[in-house]
Amino acid sequence: MSRYREFKMPDVGEGLTEAEILKWYVQPGDTVTDGQVVCEVETAKAAVELPIPYDGVVHELRFEEGTTVDVGTSIITVDVAPGSEPEEPAAPVAAAAPVDAPAEEKKPEGRQPVLVGYGVAESSTKRRPRKGTSVPEQPQAAPAGTYSAPPTAAAVQGELNGHAGTVTLDRPLAKPPVRKLAKDLGVDLTTVTPTGPDGIITREDVHAAVAPAPAAVLPEPAAEAPAPVAAGERETRIPVKGVRKAIAAAMVGSAFTAPHVTEFITLDVTRTMKLVEELKADKELAGLRVNPLLLVAKALLVAIKRNPEVNAAWDEANQEIVLKHYVNLGIAAATPRGLIVPNIKDAHDKTLPELAAALGELVSTAREGRTTPAAMQGGTVTITNVGVFGVDTGTPILNPGESAILAVGAIKLQPWVHKGKVKPRQVTTLALSFDHRLVDGELGSKVLADVAAILENPKRLITWA
Template structure:
């Protein structure tokens, strides 16, 4: 019996992944839950286990390809009955019957308690233990690129509308993009995240006939996508050019930054601080035997200052809930630490950073940055951040205006520490000076609130004893 393994839902709203490499080949024998491939999402590298034991019959996707959730990846020949509720036994190219009842309940196998099994994967369980999955709505089916237009119209109640996944629909709503005026570039006309972002940036797909004016659905497919005509003459390519595919973390980071820039009204402010007393404190902490083995750095002290300052400035530890029309102020601080890695920019976060002691905070930051650079960051580490610090000073840069991490109210940039002539005790002396740059969402944070927060962080770094009056 031939069984098909598809790309599972990896959670966190991710709709696609890049296939990095196969760990098996055609003809290989695989065991249940054996890793068969490695995929890269916007969050992390993930190992894909096999839900079947058998022999690899066919590899359907080339390494490096970007595939949506639900795409057939490989087929396996098995000797035993298939797990209920997984991919169909037919070839991935087989068409779905137009008369399929999409409202019928389906079942899902519960994954065993082990980290290597992904959503929707796992060994066979007893029928009584199989939880029921809620019915799939007609709108969901219409959004998932059904092969037959007649079936798509019938399943959607004959409503003529764009094919688009829910996360992309929400992004379009947030950016004010009219999906009814777009033609998608995805499979079977699916409108993708990139289509929406291209419209916002002024390039991309051309508008189509307004679907709201249509009265009679048609069964025939459009001849082709409507795209901008190429220029009359193309420049000769420079053989020295290097073209790098935009995929994985870099692709998702680019999309997130565009979405952030066009949804959150950014504002910024900066403060230059004499951090000589903080560096003197840092030297004392490093010499303290009680802290031996803990890598306390200037980043650790700035992170601690941020968590303390947030207690008196909660508006910077918040998010904008568009659907509810509310500002949500968090009761915890999940502190994001931006890390430059070979795969692109990652922002893992320290969970409950406001509850950690200095040594614990140092250890947590060190572990997250090491995992990010090694490519072992988990999706959980990257999800749920509430405010972020980015240390651009390690690159010798003094200041900048960072873009907000989507969904967060503020991001603080640390510049390089410089020895500069500075006013000290009514005289000019060489002091260690640091510039802090704060970008914030002006919907959530007023200029005065941002200034008070930044002044509090600066006061702690300029006079560490100041913290005694803040806690």
């Protein structure tokens, strides 16, 4: 059997089907070691690095940089036994059984599934022959680089029960993304109890061994300057891929699945702007990001608490409305790779300082390109701040699976009737889009009116909370 190992494109984005190879860090002839990063890939959710799961010499790179590859497709071949001749495959390890056991108990175990990017694990077995009994010679462990079948849990248990001796596996069985997750979280896989089929360690097993932490994600690539346009060139074509491709598919699906309704309200936020300035000087919020968006987020959370039916999702398969008793607040963020919407988990439980800290971390992480796929999953309601671009308002499209999205327009000094007189006031426009299948006009109007009332008079953050 060939001594070459194929490393296949793993699922690095929680269920995604493809990834683009951005950069190779190795070339044919380079020596690699287990855990060494060999390439950088971009999925529809994040850019990540892929580690090779074994030692050897790079034999072949199957795809060039810039190629989009389906998950499960071999992308690199590694010679794990350089300088040696290919060897015949070793016989599969059989489950041990007592010599006097019935014939039906002596069936050998079948081959186990090969994990993505891995050959199956090697094994070695030592047995002490019984007195007066001839024990056939056991198969030798497969040489490095060959695809030998590992013993199953049943085989290992049978070996321990039937004979004195030891059964050893080279290392625990786990797919490349799970190994990467364990490495990022500092989990020793040899200490993890596997629950997957055939003793394979799953993501859940790793998370159960330690409190979850974000997977390693590469910084966002800097926005590339557009290529110079040649004289007389009338068109430029840009491939749609990665995050932009995922956004397009999601927005089309949302726009043509959920019946959108958008309502608008223009309001005086002068008091809110004054409160922002006061909070910036508050020692309790020192070092935290304090801006109008913070109070908009808090106002929306209070409005949801007063109108909990808006925090829901439509389950088409079961024809049910799912009411969420938690708020994962999404914040739309523009990055060089496109718009992403990470969310603050359990935002409804956070105090104002905690919410400020979470917002600051979310924004800085997004700008640095370190947002993880997990941070963009499970959102329930979203805020998009189009005002930072000087835009007054818009009709935002719902994120798939969510029931409402609030757009915040630019805050401008405008003439406003205040206490019977026309005065210059800080004014903005809010727009709330919602899924009309589960949010009717009355409910949507109440939510939008509550947010506006709080921002007009932020003391309601105390009286209504």
